[in-house]
Amino acid sequence: MQKEFNEKTIRLRYIRVLEKFNTKTISLLKYDNFDIELYKKATLKAYEELKKAKTCELYSEYPVAVKNLAQAILDTLHNHSEDFEKEKAHILKQSNLLEKLKNNNRYKKDKHKKKKFNDGY
Numbered sequence: 001m002q003k004e005f006n007e008k009t010i011r012l013r014y015i016r017v018l019e020k021f022n023t024k025t026i027s028l029l030k031y032d033n034f035d036i037e038l039y040k041k042a043t044l045k046a047y048e049e050l051k052k053a054k055t056c057e058l059y060s061e062y063p064v065a066v067k068n069l070a071q072a073i074l075d076t077l078h079n080h081s082e083d084f085e086k087e088k089a090h091i092l093k094q095s096n097l098l099e100k101l102k103n104n105n106r107y108k109k110d111k112h113k114k115k116k117f118n119d120g121y
Contacts, residue, residue: 017053
């Protein structure tokens with residue numbers, strides 16, 4: 001029982017560290033006065049914190065998407081074009097899709113709106 005608890009704890013910490021890494025780098029991309037050198041420096045610093053966390057297998061859709069976004073950020077950090085605008089747009093799009101995936105289960109559609117009781121008030 002104790003081992004299972006530790007695995008869950010490790011997985012949860014790893015997901016939180018990945019989310020923190022993604023949040024830091026995405027917020028840097030959204031600055032009006034974006035500087036590529038400042039972005040690289042801050043992303044590498046955040047990556048050092050990410051390396052300290054123990055990695056584990058992720059199975060659910062959202063945690064896998066968080067890990068893929070972090071990997072995409074690291075890939076574009078090392079292999080980017082001169083203007084970096086195309087990569088920046090791609091990362092921001094992936095981030096928006098991740099937020100949409102996270103919030104997807106929060107909102108439910110009312111299936112039978114017209115069958116609800118309406119007393120006129």
